[in-house]
Amino acid sequence: MGIISNIVFAVILVLGVGYFVKNVKTLIRNIKLGHDVDVSDNTSQRWKNMAMIALGQSKMVRRPIAGLLHIIVYVGFIIINIEVLEIIIDGLFGTHRIFSGLGVFYGILIGTFEILAFLVLVSVIVFWVRRNIIKLQRFWKSEMKGWPKSDGNIILYFEMVLMILFLVMNATDVHFQTMQSGNVISQFIAPWFQGLSEATLHTIERTAWWLHIVGILVFLNYLYFSKHLHILLAFPNTYYGSIAPKGKLNNLESVTKEVQMMMDPDADPYAMPEATENDEEPAKFGASDVQDLNWVQLLNAYTCTECGRCTSECPANLTGKKLSPRKIMMDTRDRLEEVGKNIDANKGEFKDDGKQLLGDYITAEELWACTTCNACVEACPVSINPLSIIIDMRRYLVMEQSAAPTELNNMMSNIENNGAPWPYNQMDRLNWKDE
Amino acid sequence: MSETLNVPTMAECMAEGRQPEILFWVGSAGSYDDRAKKITRAFVKILNKANVDFAVLGTEESCTGDVAKRAGNEFLFQMQAVTNIEILNAYEIKRIVTACPHSYNTLKNEYPQLGGHYQVQHHTQFIEELIHSGRLKIENENTFKGKRITFHDPCYLGRANNVYEAPRALLQTLGVEIVEMKRNRKTALCCGAGGAQMFKEPEKGDKDINVLRTEDALQTNPNIIATGCPYCNTMMTDGVKAKEKEATVTVLDVAELLATAQNL
Secondary structure (H helix, E strand, O other): OHHHHHHHHHHHHHHHHHHHHHHHHHHHHHHOOOEOOOOOOOHHHHHHHHHHHHHOOOOHHHOHHHHHHHHHHHHHHHHHHHHHHHHHHHHHHOOOOHHHHHOHHHHHHHHHHHHHHHHHHHHHHHHHHHHHOOOOHHHOOHHHOOHHHHHHHHHHHHHHHHHHHHHHHHHOOHHHHHHOOOOOOHHHHHHHHOOOOHHHHHHHHHHHHHHHHHHHHHHHHHHHHOHHHHHHHHHHHHHHOOOOOOOOOOOOHHHHHHHHHHHOOOOOOOOOOOOOOOOOOOOOOOOOOHHHOEHHHHHHHHHOOOOOHHHHHOHHHHOOOOOOHHHHHHHHHHHHHHHHHHHHHOOOOOOOOOOOHHHHOEOHHHHHOOOOOOHHHHHOOOOOOHHHHHHHHHHHHHHHOOOOOHHHHHHHHHHHHHOOOOOOOHHHOOHHHHO | OOOOOOOOEHHHHHHHOOOOOEEEEOHHHHHHOHHHHHHHHHHHHHHHHOOOOEEEOHHHOOOOOHHHHHOOOHHHHHHHHHHHHHHHHHOOOOEEEEOOHHHHHHHHHHOHHHOOOOEEEEHHHHHHHHHHOOOOOOOOOOOOOOOEEEEOOOOOOOOOOOOOHHHHHHHHOOOOEEOOOOOOHHHOOOOOOOOOHHHOOOOOOOOOHHHHHHHHHHOOOOOEEEEOOHHHHHHHHHHHHHOOOOOOOEEEEHHHHHHHHOOO
């Protein structure tokens, strides 16, 4: 039996980790569908951002209740996962609690895990109550129907079950309980199983042990299909997040080139474009689909955990407009997934599916409701920038499709004609002085 | 309304062979919008009072392109930017002060990459400097004494560029009671005008953003809603009208408050 269970364990472990690695590769491939963007600057500031925002949760605690609960779950999960190391060694080599030889230190370690597991369990239950009983508004917006709603709850159930299994596993471990060290929480659970034979206890303990590790592997693989990916992607995302002042929008280089040509008095208007070695297609202005975005924007989309802090601070959304910055990120991710699957189904080539991000996912109405106020960018606890996607899509609407609202077209022709968004004569620009 | 303001243009300075200390970037709103022109004049009065050697571009100034860029017309933005930068660089401008956070943001953050490198300040930052260095003294500190003032953070000054304290520091010099709205500084709610919204009807919804923001402000029971942006000024003024509070609540730019406190 011993050797067989070791082999079974090894197989499950390899399958679990292997499938996850495969999906991570797909994830990276999909993110790389975005075009390149230079993020090599200011590495020290970037590391600092990652340390503060992702590792240090600095923006989470701006909302103290959710922030504190989140820190408990976050710290709990990281620390308790040290235990997984022991589980893996035990599983592969048929040992039992291999580190228990560490004596007092082991007791302290497991004791800490138990306390954290208990706190995580409580926090997760509070999270569930906030979502389902108190019904916090941001979890009940229109984009949170169906799968996103279930996803949020499934994650919480996973965490509850994993924590309970961990505590039950300890509580029914007769050997561990008799050590009387480290069973800070499980000693109170152990009496529930009083009167059961040692063999039954052992069965329960083994079952909990197996379910716990299998559960962890299943949860690991669930990440890719879930908003929960943020537990990994928050780190690169905060590193690659913008370090410029929030008001700064990028300048499109493709446009700069054209403007330079137009402004150059020596330019020959009839000149043929120089034949370059890489005969590129003329650059598309703005974005109508995910491939037109840059890879940081796509990473943003996968990182979004749908907490809705952005949407709850968006002035457009607060006043009943269709725009929800969270939906912008979710749509971008869903479309990217669709494109990724299309590529997988067509041997590595994207086959036109007659769909795109603009129109099929995000409507012009949503895009035009944005005031570019940066409230969403400021609110995001993991440095996601929905505004940059909105702007790129507006660029496509205006520069490729001339599809701006009429009033904006008027405003723009005013600027073209008289250098101001209003129809006033440029020569009257200084009239205020004498009025 | 017709006391003469001393407003030299860059062209005049050039003709006289001198380089002013700062360029005052008036912006399109500050040049043409009736309400914003009052802010422009108030700021110039302060500049004149403090004997600041400044100039404007006058008819050579053109829209920074901020609204075009945010509406998605990068092409028009860059055309505007390149034209403005050519003029600014020809005059060898080093320092720019503007009373419009949108111009401020664009000049400071988006022009450098296109060849326009300037030290750019919002007028509240510049006035704060004038007071600090003793060039400007508040003479009638009691003009607004006892008034309750709430400050509405313009997005393009606050969140966009992290300038939260300069306007508040100026209000402090007036001996007023500053009452903060629930949403202030980083979490301040937009007035609804940014991102080219100023020039179009809002999308369908159940409320106008400026009304919601005005409600935020009115909750503090203010006598005055202060702000530092011509667009915010318009939106908040409209909001106060929509709430029928114009008899008791005035919307003023920080520069206007200071100019009034100086009897200017």
